[in-house]
Amino acid sequence: MANAQSGAGRKRRHHFLPVFQLKYFSDPSQGGVWTHDRLGRITPNPKCLPATEIGAQTELYTITKESGERSDLYETWLADKIDGPASKVFPKLLAGTRLSRQEQSDISAYVMSRDLRTPKARELAIAVENAAARAAWSVLKSDIPATRLSILKSSGLDFSEQELAEFFADFEPEAGNASFTDFISRHINDGAARLYRTTWFLLDALVGEEFITTDHGVLKFRGGFDNPVPHSLAWVGQADHWIFPLTPNTALVMEPNGQPGRGVARPEFLSTINHNLAKQADEFVFARKPMPWIIREWSRRDS
Helix, strand or coil, X not given: CCCCCEHXXXXXXXXXXXXXXXXXXXXXXXXXXXXXXXXXXXXXXXXXXXXXXXXXXXCCCCEECCCCCEECHHHHHHHHHHHHHHHHHHHHHXXXXXXXXXXXXXXXXXXXXXXXXXHHHHHHHHHHHHHHHHHHHHHHHHCHHHHHHHHHHHHCCCCCHHHHXXXXXXXXXXXXXXXXXXXXXXHHHHHHHHHHCCEEEEEECCCCCCCCEECCCCEEECCCCCCECCCCXXXXXCCXXXXXXXXXXXXXXXXXXXCCEEEECCXXXXXXXXXXXXXXXXXXXXXXXXXXXXXXXXXXXXX
């Protein structure tokens, strides 16, 4: 990761949906991607925006070093090790060419990363870490004599009970981005390995029909493709069937015991996919053409 930087030269915009995939959703007549904002922060909504300006959040993966400097190390790692390899395999996957094991592994890691790296996932990872840290902190704080002995035995450091009491009075644990990036790193390899073992099927849209994509870009089902479930991270809720739109024209279907191949999505099934993706989007839907029905549906659901 030779391009990772700290200080003034570092990247501040960090991508949860990489530019290379967003470009597949670009409207060639407008030179951008139709961005639908659930929170209504753009005008008009939807609005066609350059792929380089969307799918990202400021400081999403920023890590603070011991020196106090902020670093774009994790954004660079994702770009180099996850997004870069996947971008090279996408054309081959879309063409239906047989992938090598490494190429299939690269796509598996990319799909898994998309599920784990969103701003909403960050909120969840940090909230869980904070809850765990504060529960442990409360235990230590509740029995200072026992905590003092534990520190002495494990480290040889002997603090007085008064010193420890003052410390606990002045400080509370607070998780930060390191908890989020650790969360991604802990789960991406195991998750990618599980996706690698599924059966893959390419699902094409009919002429005139198109897939959309979202912040996380994955629609999940339990037990079969007639049972879509609300989006949760990884396989929570036994969501073992995944559909991941690659482009407006093609989606990758991943299921435990299916038949590999390629087929065409019936219009009613593609509509089900898109409506559920829009319903489950955290903040954004991205598409090659404007879809006002998404804004209307959000207004109805969120009002």
